[in-house]
Every structure is written in C-alpha cells, then in structure tokens.
Amino acid sequence: MNLFKRYFILFFIVLLVGCRHQEEPFNGNKEVRQMTLIYAVNNNNLSYDLKVNEDQMLKAMENVDPEEYKLLLYKYTSDGYGLYEVCNVNGRLQFVLLKSYEKSIPAVSADRISNVINDALGAYPGVPSNLFFWGHGLGWINPYKYSSTVIGKNASSESVEHLPEVYAFGGEYVEEDNVRNTVYIDLDQLADAIPDGKFDMIWFDCCYMSCIEVAYQLRNKCNTYVAYPTEIMGEGLPYNLVFPHIIGDNVDRVEAAKALYGYYTGKYSPDPVTVAVMDMESIDGVAEAAKRIIASGNILPSIAGMQNYSRMKGVGYYDFGQYMRKYADVNGKSSDADVEQLNLALKKFVIYSDASELDFRGYPIDKSNFSGLSVHNFANVNSAMDDYYRKLDWYKHVWQKPGVAE
Template sequence: MEANNDLRYDALNSINQMEKGAANINGTLLVYIKTSSVRSYLLKIKYDPDENKIVSDTVKTFENSSNSDPEFLKDVVKYAQTEYPAETYGLILWSHATSWAPPTSAIIKTKSFGRDTGKEIDIIDLKNALPNNLEFIIFDACSMGGVEVLYEFKDKAKYIIASPAETIAESFPYQKITPYLFQGSAQLKDVAKAYYDYYNAYTDDRQSATVVLVKASELVQLATEMKAIMLKTKLYGNKFISDNIQRLDFTTNFPVANYDFGDFLNHNFANNDLTSIYAQLDKTILYKAATANFLGTPIKTFSGLTCYIPYQGDVNLTYYKKLQWYSNSGFYIPFDK
C-alpha cells in the first residue's frame, strides 16, 4: 500500500476492513504500508471487528526508503516470502495509478504506479521488481485493466484482477473479499464480483466500477490473434480510428486515453475478421462487469479490457513501443517500416 499521498486515510480504512474480514482465513495476510516519508511498516493482519482501530502486529519497520523505489519493493516482497513461506502467494498493489503512462513526455510528468510525494514507479520497472511465482495479482489502483498493462504482467501471476477505468478511493471491499483470497483461484471471481456488487449497490455517483479477471496465460494467444488481424488488414502509415469509441478514462486530463478494446476492434476491423479474437477474449476474460455509469458518464460499451490507440506523431509513441503488447500484437505494423 503506497499511501504516502492523499490516500493515506483510505489506506488505513482498508486495513481496518481487512482485519474485519480476517476471522477465519487459512493463511497469512501481510500488508506493507507507507504513509510518510520517514518510515514504513510490514503488518501481519489479525482479526478485529472494530473498524475504528488497527490492532494488527507490526512485524518489521523500514526506515526512510526511497520514494516509490522498485528495488525496495522487490526487497519487501522477497522478505515477506522468505519469512512467511506458503504454498501459494498472491499480491495486491494498492495506490494511485495511471495505466502504462510513460515516465515523462512533452505534455505529462507522471509514472504509472504508487504515487509517493510526487514520484511514481514506471510500469516496466514495477513488473521487473515482482517475482514470477504469484497465483494472482490484484490492482487496487486506477486503470490497470488495459491490454498493455496486463500483457506486461502476464508472466508474473496466473490470474490478474484490475479495473479498466478508474477506481473509487474507497478501494476494494476488503471486509468481503479477504476470505476469498485464501480459498484458491476459483474464488477470484467472487473477489471481482464483490467489488462490482459493492459499488453497484450505491445510488449516487459512487455507483462507479469496472472490473475484469483475466487468465494471464491466455493473453499470449490474444496478442497472436491481434497480430494476425493486423497483418491481414494494416500497412505502414495506416491510421487507427479513434472517434466515437467508448472511452473508459473519466478523470480530467488523464495522461493516456483508455479506449474499450472491443469497441476499438469493431470500429477498425471488419466483423468477419474478428471471430477468432473474440473467441480468444472469451478464454482470456473469466469475469467482467461494469456499472451503467461512471461518475455520471454512461458506459455504453464494455468488453472487459481497454487499449490505447497510438498515432503518428504521438508524444507517447516512443514509450509505447517499449511495451511488449506493441511488438507482440502487431500494433507496430502501421508505425515501423
């Protein structure tokens, strides 16, 4: 939990919710939390129904780590797995996030995960900091349900849960999902559904949620199917259509546009070319859900994933080319001779 930012109180609330949901979990729930620039803590969550106080044990204190340092994150995860060995491991990444947004560009100064006094972690550095022995990754962070992000992390975990759009600061309903985290991968659908149900039950603008559960190994074939379509239909210099495609970024000045992946396909390719990729989407996506609106804006189309639509002269294109999805899905064809 990278909460050395405006989310610190939401982070503490999430920990209280975890304690409330940890009555009979079959395993160990550890939380690394940073809420200040001085020190951070590794907590071992223990059951407590009182939502007004945190009673979990502090098992390690870390002194003044560098802000959003991927190597430090790597060390924390390694320490946790060494000191608390288990048959399987899952990881939740909780903080601000901005999809795959590049470290710097002419128009933006941001990175994609874990805002800590203004500094964040580059998405590729974040990937490289993680072990590859995870059963699941859950992104409790905005806009990490894009094909570009998911493809980067496909070798790190068997399953990934993320939101294609932004997430409300209230976060996942940990009082509900904590037991599911210890009941095997079959229960991950219940985690995603609990997230959707929690926000869909609101009757005001908090009725805003998108969520997807993907089987990471199927992302490889999804990229293969995408490349086959690109090779068949696109040439160097072709332009992608982006007008009138469902956007799933709802925050003003969000650094990179997030388009619904299915709507992108429908606007840019003939229907008879999409049969195989839609069949593969069904294998890749194990659960998806979206509220009717997000912060008052209608969600008319929702395929479960988002994508970026690059263009010639795009200030983000140089960084976008570093992402594995760009190379493996054939998105390079209109841009590289």
C-alpha cells in the same frame, strides 16, 4: 516467589502468546496455507482510505486462522516504511510490525518493491500467494504535467530517470529540495520488480490498470489478473466483503470481483465501478489475434464515439475489444476469421467483467462494447508518449513490424 519474579514470568508469557515486533515471521506451530501481500503506496492523499481498509481487512481475517492464512501489509507511517503482519495479540487481531525499511527510499522504487516482495515470499516460501497493489494507478501513462520524475531501479542511490508522462503505479509524495513531488514507477520497471511465476493472483486496487498493455507486461507474473479499466472510488475495495473469497479454503476470484461490483452498484445512490478478472494463461491468444488485425493495414480507426474510460484530457483509454474491431473494419477485415478469433480469445481471457450503468463522467457505459480492458490509440508518431510505448512488450509483439529494429 517474590513480586518481581511473578511480574517477570507474566511478562514472558505475554510475549509468547502473540506476535512480536521482530525481524522474522511468527509461524506458531501451524502449517501456513496461504500468503497475501498488500503493497500500499499510502504516503499521499489516500492515507485515510488505507486506515479504513485496514479495519476491513482485520474484520475479514476474523473468519480464518491468521497463523494459517498470512496477511502482510507494506505501508508508510510517521515512523517510516514497514512490512506488517496480521497477528492475534491477546485475543485481538492487529497489524504487527515485521520489518522496517530505510525511510529515504520511496515505495515507488523498483528496488523497494522487489525487496518487499522477496521478503514476503521468503518469510513463507512455497505457499500459494496473492499480491495486491494499493494506491494510484494510471495504466501505462501519466498525462499530468506537474512532474517528469520516474523513480528507477537505482533509487536507493538517489539516481533518477526522466521519462516525461510515462508512469504506471504509485502517486507517492516524495520531498526533494524542499519541494513535494508526486512520483510513480513506470510499467516496465514495475514488471521487472515482480518475480515470474510466484503469485496465483495479482489485483490492482487502483485506477486504470485493466489495460491490455499492463496485463501483457505482467503476463508471466501471475495466473489471474484483476484490475479496473476506469477509475475506482477512493475507498477502493470493500476488503471485508472481498477477502472471504480470496483468503481461505474457498477461493473464488470471480465472486470476489462480484462482491466489489455489488458493493458499489448496490448503494442507495450507486457509484460508478468497473472490474475485470483475467486468466493470464489465455492472454497469448488475445495477442496473436490482435497482431493479425494490426498487420491487416495502417489505417487508424476514428476515436469519435468510441468508448473511452478516461476522464483526462488528451489521453484516451479506449475499450480494447471495440477498438480492435474498428481497426479491422477500417482496414477491410471486419467480418473475417481474425475478428471472430479475437472475440473468442477475449472470452477465454476475460473470464468475468462488469460495469455500472454510468461511468465517472456520468456517461452511459455501452455493455455491448465493454470488454473489461482498455487500449492506447497508438499513432506511431515521434513523441515522448509513443517513444515509451515502443518499449512495452505489447508494442513489440503486436505493433512492431517484422525486421524493424526499435
């Protein structure tokens, strides 16, 4: 056998033993038991943090077989957008490109989100699946004035919709006419991009996404929802500590949330952190209890002294439980069965929540008024903010009066 043939055979063997740069998943001969997709919007000021998180993810994957427990990551690189899969290449775990995507379509396009999710689910159909959203979050609204662009479902055809100040997820840098804008996708479009009933868990590793409006909009998308009512430090989740409770045979999402909480509060100089784990099968009970309280009257509670998780001027993310109790109080129903029903429904819905002693402003967090969720103080005025709020499922079910068309 000549030297050329020896090298050719060796090269062919190397191709067989690891994942390949290909347009289809690498299944090997083992049954896939679970799939986790990280949808990262990292073309922004968080790009370095994702690199740190990737190393943490790979560290965590050393504890499982990557052929049985699939970890997929959608991200942006200098080469463009791609869907990557953790593979064992010559004894070393690494992210290997599974599929490339058109560079002109941003990650905050609803079409792109839908396509990536469908590609991941299609690669490993019928297996228990988790979805993480990674990037910037602003709940259901963006108070900033620097951009009014929302990338909509037709972003692939370069059409845009202008909805001032209403954003949910993303924070992506997008160049348009030599101007760099920071763009988000709004909540209702994000929800439309996620198929119903396909994910065991959705976890937003982003700021402000534990609000009742977001949770209710996503109520049919997953069994368990995990998010933060406040901001989160730029480094986000310590994936090496959290993934062992998410990926593998011993899934315990409460322990995963506790690992996040312990990581930040256990530092020599603790960082602020909040987290909530929600059972989406119980969210309807919360909505019904809130609807009865809202129907009790039209007087809005005073927000003075109310626990506010926002650091942004002009926009409050008020504790949901405290807000609803105060709403009942000012409308004369503070001690009736409706408030008790709300408290019971919240206990069933929020199966775990915790908060550090101080928030991101350095103010104490009152644990007795910490429900793990925030809510908007809906003033029902003629503003772009409230006009958009009326489009959300939470408004339609809880606030909208019977027989009133919107």
